[in-house]
Amino acid sequence: MITQVFTFGYGHTCPYTGDSLADQYATVVAPDKEQCRALMLAVFGRQWAFQYDSVEHATKGGRYPMTEHVRLTIGPPLAPPADPDVWMAAARRGLDYHRIAAGNVTGCGRSMRTGVVGKRSEAVADREAGRCRRCWPDGEDGAS
Numbered sequence: 001m002i003t004q005v006f007t008f009g010y011g012h013t014c015p016y017t018g019d020s021l022a023d024q025y026a027t028v029v030a031p032d033k034e035q036c037r038a039l040m041l042a043v044f045g046r047q048w049a050f051q052y053d054s055v056e057h058a059t060k061g062g063r064y065p066m067t068e069h070v071r072l073t074i075g076p077p078l079a080p081p082a083d084p085d086v087w088m089a090a091a092r093r094g095l096d097y098h099r100i101a102a103g104n105v106t107g108c109g110r111s112m113r114t115g116v117v118g119k120r121s122e123a124v125a126d127r128e129a130g131r132c133r134r135c136w137p138d139g140e141d142g143a144s
């Protein structure tokens with residue numbers, strides 16, 4: 001994702017608020033410059049002045065102070081951290097937590113007939129549980 005800055009001039013007014021856009025700019029975040037520009041055109045038509053790579057460029061290093069009018073982003077919304085159910089052999093501290101697989105067993109083949117199931121975040125925070133390396137052989141459990 002890249003950020004582009006689009007400045008407005010004295011002749012420009014916001015089509016939504018009706019306010020003058022003099023000395024203001026829009027910040028647009030998208031995969032590339034072309035998509036930034038396309039979004040800007042879709043939202044403001046031709047009612048903007050110039051496209052820059054940064055606020056520093058747009059303001060000539062701050063010599064022309066401007067305020068941000070709007071911030072637009074193309075792309076997926078920020079996903080909340082994954083917090084799946086995990087299994088532990090007992091409600092004790094310091095045990096590993098395991099991936100729940102099909103058939104009432106863990107990813108490493110342990111039976112889940114006993115033990116406890118809960119959110120991974122709680123296993124980590126409340127029970128200081130560690131990740132089972134056999135359930136997540138790649139080393140990642142998707143936690144962020």
Ligand SMILES: [Zn+2]
Pocket residue numbers: 097098099106107108109132133134135
């Ligand atoms: Zn395991």
